[in-house]
Amino acid sequence: MRFGVVVFPGSNCDDDCYYVVRDVVGEEVDFIWHKERRVEGFDCLILPGGFSYGDYLRTGAIARFSPVMKAIGSFARRGGLVIGICNGFQILLESNLLPGAMMKNRSLRFICKFANIRVENNLTPFTSLCQIGQVLKIPIAHIDGRYYADHEIMRGLKENNQIIFRYCSEDGELSQESNPNGSKDFIAGISNRSGNVLGLMPHPERASESILSSEDGRVVFESVVSTVKRSPRRSLRNDCPPSEEIC
Amino acid sequence: MTQRAKRRRDERTHDTERLFRAKVYVSLKKGLADPQGSTIKEALESLGYGNLTRVRFGKYIELGLRAKGRGAAEEKLKEMCGKLLVNPVIEKYSYHIEEGRVR
Numbered sequence: 001m002r003f004g005v006v007v008f009p010g011s012n013c014d015d016d017c018y019y020v021v022r023d024v025v026g027e028e029v030d031f032i033w034h035k036e037r038r039v040e041g042f043d044c045l046i047l048p049g050g051f052s053y054g055d056y057l058r059t060g061a062i063a064r065f066s067p068v069m070k071a072i073g074s075f076a077r078r079g080g081l082v083i084g085i086c087n088g089f090q091i092l093l094e095s096n097l098l099p100g101a102m103m104k105n106r107s108l109r110f111i112c113k114f115a116n117i118r119v120e121n122n123l124t125p126f127t128s129l130c131q132i133g134q135v136l137k138i139p140i141a142h143i144d145g146r147y148y149a150d151h152e153i154m155r156g157l158k159e160n161n162q163i164i165f166r167y168c169s170e171d172g173e174l175s176q177e178s179n180p181n182g183s184k185d186f187i188a189g190i191s192n193r194s195g196n197v198l199g200l201m202p203h204p205e206r207a208s209e210s211i212l213s214s215e216d217g218r219v220v221f222e223s224v225v226s227t228v229k230r231s232p233r234r235s236l237r238n239d240c241p242p243s244e245e246i247c
Numbered sequence: 248m249t250q251r252a253k254r255r256r257d258e259r260t261h262d263t264e265r266l267f268r269a270k271v272y273v274s275l276k277k278g279l280a281d282p283q284g285s286t287i288k289e290a291l292e293s294l295g296y297g298n299l300t301r302v303r304f305g306k307y308i309e310l311g312l313r314a315k316g317r318g319a320a321e322e323k324l325k326e327m328c329g330k331l332l333v334n335p336v337i338e339k340y341s342y343h344i345e346e347g348r349v350r
Contacts, residue, residue, distance in 0.1 A: 046253070057331070057332070058334055061331060062331075065331070092338075094334070099336045099338035100336060101334055103275075103280075103337060104282060104283065106282055107282070108282050108283065108286060110324075113284070119309070148279065148336070148337055149336070150336070153336075182280070
């Protein structure tokens with residue numbers, strides 16, 4: 001299968017994602033420059049972490065208007081798999097491909113440390129190899145990671161089982177101490193309603209080899225590979241032209 | 248088109264348009280936790296300003312734009328706020344618009 005890693009000006013985890021997919025997971029991967037108007041021949045797109053457009057105005061607010069985002073919007077609406085990691089998650093929120101918004105961390109500090117996250121839903125292409133309640137140790141690195149959604153959005157997320165990861169303690173308990181940034185309802189990762197778009201603040205690509213003291217993140221990439229290989233029809237290898245609909 | 252013709256064309260289009268300056272104030276919606284505002288309030292209190300009831304932190308954006316009239320300028324401004332300047336999930340905005348150049 002083939003992954004695409006989207007590169008915005010200011011992305012800085014693009015190489016890490018590329019490396020993990022190619023050298024650790026052993027699948028095909030290509031970079032996609034943000035000026036591209038078409039995305040062709042990919043099974044899964046990754047929007048990597050970083051500081052696209054310097055995080056000016058709001059995180060992800062300007063990247064959302066990059067030419068490639070129209071094609072990504074149409075890829076996603078047709079069921080294509082999309083993962084937004086950290087800044088990639090923020091871009092997906094600004095693009096309305098995922099609901100809610102990101103705010104400054106409760107502490108107002110940039111937090112760079114390992115976090116524990118609990119798998120809340122394993123019926124997604126991104127968590128299919130996980131157990132419900134499984135705790136993954138994956139680092140976070142952000143200052144705008146406090147997920148916020150109003151009452152109505154929260155109800156939708158819960159009703160449709162769209163909360164995929166929650167910050168927790170090592171034992172999987174939810175407590176304010178284990179919520180590093182003050183996210184609403186401990187949210188670390190959510191999906192869209194149809195489950196083919198995932199956004200998460202922790203960086204699975206930074207925890208995919210034992211030398212990095214955790215390999216827990218690899219399961220996200222491996223779940224995608226397993227899903228696509230099990231049901232190749234999911235694959236959207238055909239061309240996704242830019243869509244005029246709002247993303 | 249020669250430089251002169253270009254200038255004449257530009258002048259013609261500008262004749263029908265006027266200059267406006269707009270000030271956009273973006274702030275967090277009511278009820279949303281604002282750690283920056285709380286930190287500023289605490290800092291002010293530590294300087295002895297005990298009479299503060301509330302501090303909210305926001306953004307200020309200044310724009311200069313050309314439009315046929317105030318109504319058209321306002322319409323454009325609202326469009327810009329909706330598309331890019333403001334995230335309606337967490338933010339609200341107000342604006343002030345007047346004729347003239349941005350100084």
